[in-house]
Amino acid sequence: MAGVLLGIARHARSRAPMELVDHVEVTVEGGIHGDFRGAMRGKPYKRQVTLIERGDWAAAMAEVGHTIGWEERRANLLVDGFDLPQTAGVRVRIGAEVVLEITRECDPCERMEALAEGLRAAMTPDWRGGACAMVISGGRIAVGDEIRMEEA
Structure with missing residues (x-):
């Protein structure tokens, strides 16, 4: 899907x-x-790109009674209509070229609590904080691109 x-x-x-931004390499x-985390070194580096589901962010906001922009989560990519895989090693494709491999859950940090009391706890269940990924295949992505599971 x-x-x-x-x-x-x-x-x-x-x-x-x-x-x-509306598009990026x-x-x-x-x-x-332009994102400092992607260039960090270490093999393998498991947090090059972070993704969060729109519905998960909305659920966390409803739970804490706030309306805060998704970017304050400090994730790189906001997706909708797609359940992020909750298994390391699963690959997703964005647009025609970019392939990311899920590496782990993106645990919410103490900065979330500074945004809204209870937000860290609201983001903890069921990978609500999002997923970390590493880049397998690069290219250009843009808002509006399709995201889907990569065929094995």
Whole structure:
């Protein structure tokens, strides 16, 4: 089942504000162009790109009674109509070229609690905080691109 890429965000350095963009290059070496996490070294680096489901963010917001932009989660990609795989090693394709491999759950950190009391706990169940991934195949992605499971 395919979904859609609703948003792309990046930050140039740790704790920098998130920048929303409508398209971006993604590379194996650097992850999301302009995002500091993608270029971090270490083999294998398991947090090049982070993804979150729109519905999971909305559920967490409803639980804490706030309306905060998804980019404050500090995830790179917002998807809709697609259940992110909850298994390391599963691959997803975004658009025509980009393939990401899910590496692990993206655990919510203490920064979520600074946004809204109870948000960290609201994001904990069922991978609601999103998924971390590494880039397998690079290319250009844009808001509106299809996201789907990659055929094995």
